[in-house]
Amino acid sequence: MPASFITRDGFGITPAARRYLAPLIAGEAPTPWVNGLPKIARLKRVLVPKKLPPFTP
Numbered sequence: 001m002p003a004s005f006i007t008r009d010g011f012g013i014t015p016a017a018r019r020y021l022a023p024l025i026a027g028e029a030p031t032p033w034v035n036g037l038p039k040i041a042r043l044k045r046v047l048v049p050k051k052l053p054p055f056t057p
Helices: 015-025
Strands: none
Touching: none
């Protein structure tokens, strides 16, 4: 993020940042509901092959 998008105190965003980000955060993704509860994705429990050697301190 460019430094010009952060306020001097470091805790906020500038008007330029707000103009840039507004179209990216506009709207809301609709949540499907089933019997009063949000329907969430079910993930498959698939193991992936390990790529790193075992950790030794």
